[in-house]
Amino acid sequence: xxxxxxxxxxxxxxxxxxxxxxxxxxxxxxxxxxxxxxxxxxxxxxxxxxxxxxxxxxxxxxxxxxxxxxxxxxxxxxxxxxxxxxxxxxxxxxxxxxxxxxxxxxxxxxxxxxxxxxxxxxxxxxxxxxxxxxxxxxxxxxxxxxxxxxxxxxxxxxxxxxxxxxxxxxxxxxxxxxxxxxxxxxxxxxxxxxxxxxxxxxxxxxxxxxxxxxxxxxxxxxxxxxxxxxxxxxxxxxxxxxxxxxxxxxxxxxxxxxxxxxxxxxxxxxxxxxxxxxxxxxxxxxxxxxxxxxxxxx
Numbered sequence: 001x002x003x004x005x006x007x008x009x010x011x012x013x014x015x016x017x018x019x020x021x022x023x024x025x026x027x028x029x030x031x032x033x034x035x036x037x038x039x040x041x042x043x044x045x046x047x048x049x050x051x052x053x054x055x056x057x058x059x060x061x062x063x064x065x066x067x068x069x070x071x072x073x074x075x076x077x078x079x080x081x082x083x084x085x086x087x088x089x090x091x092x093x094x095x096x097x098x099x100x101x102x103x104x105x106x107x108x109x110x111x112x113x114x115x116x117x118x119x120x121x122x123x124x125x126x127x128x129x130x131x132x133x134x135x136x137x138x139x140x141x142x143x144x145x146x147x148x149x150x151x152x153x154x155x156x157x158x159x160x161x162x163x164x165x166x167x168x169x170x171x172x173x174x175x176x177x178x179x180x181x182x183x184x185x186x187x188x189x190x191x192x193x194x195x196x197x198x199x200x201x202x203x204x205x206x207x208x209x210x211x212x213x214x215x216x217x218x219x220x221x222x223x224x225x226x227x228x229x230x231x232x233x234x235x236x237x238x239x240x241x242x243x244x245x246x247x248x249x250x251x252x253x254x255x256x257x258x259x260x261x262x263x264x265x266x267x268x269x270x271x272x273x274x275x276x277x278x279x280x281x282x283x284x285x286x287x288x289x290x291x292x293x294x295x296x297x298x
Contacts, residue, residue: 006143007260013149015256016156020214021229022236022248023159024207030243031180031200033099034091037106039208040230041113042082046209047216047225048117049078051126054216058130067131071213079209083202091201092194110230118223125220132217148217155214159207163245176200180243235274239281241288250289254281 025039053074054067086109094102135147167173179186179196186193212226219225236255240247255274262273281289 003264005141007257007264009140009143009145010263011253011257011260013145013152013256014259015252016153017211017215018232018236018252018256019156019160019249020152020211021208022233022252023163023245024204024211025233026237026240026243026245026248027163027207028201028204029237030245031176032091032095032197033243034102034106034201035099035242036204037103037230038086038109038113039204039233040226040228041110041117042079042205042208042226043212043215043229044117044221044223044226045078045082045113046075046212047221048121048126048212049074049209050213050216051128051221052121054128054131055126064130064134067128067134071131071216072210075209075213076206079206080202082209083205084198086205087198087201092197095197110226114223114226123223125222126216127220128216130217152214155210159210160245160249167245232274235278238288239278241285241290244288244290247288247290 021039021043024042025036028034028036028039050071054070057067057070058064090105090109091102094105132146132148135151137144138147138150165173167177175186175191176196178189179191179193183193211229232255236251237243237248238251239254240249240251254277258273258277259270262270266273
């Protein structure tokens, strides 16, 4: 019982990280109905960009505290460039096709991006640990955590809050919800659906890249890291309900707490626990916890 505070703290930290990597995926599916298999590679692209640009920043002797801004700048640049190229160069020619076709197209894109990352950065690991250790640690009773972990929670809350505010409170967000509900009616009303698709996909790629950039100081950046992440991201959005932002947040919390409990009480079941939770949820809620009502056209 004395491990419960540690389980909760570890679970919340891990859930924050999960939400960061899943937010872009659920945004793209919610608007465009594209299950983006390349999301993991875009996450990896953000991590590599952050490690490279951050390493160059420190190598030139600039303030290490500026490396936090460099992380975000690198992610935004990488995500913006990749999002525009992919959406304008590939996806816009495939709108209206079956979701399975789009799934296969993004899977092919995943394979291409993985090879391009190896060509650009090689196969050796990149290390950029300075931002993680720079802020020191915090103590909560008997628990000691790096301050960077609390920064991770703050970033997840800011991104989640900003996305929710944009969708519910801004004119663009309200128009986007119209596009989500019915693309054909949106076009008839004069809404530039193509522009909304471009903006949405680019925002999703930027979110994926930010997730990778924030993670880069915590791990070694290596080839294949995106493939591992996409499985967890899919688990989160499937549990919460495809396309649901509150569902992604709740799914991240459920997976985070479950995984933390497994680590503390049954370490050999850590990986299995994630899929067990997903299976249990899907048995009772096949479309996820926050699955929206489907519109039927006659």
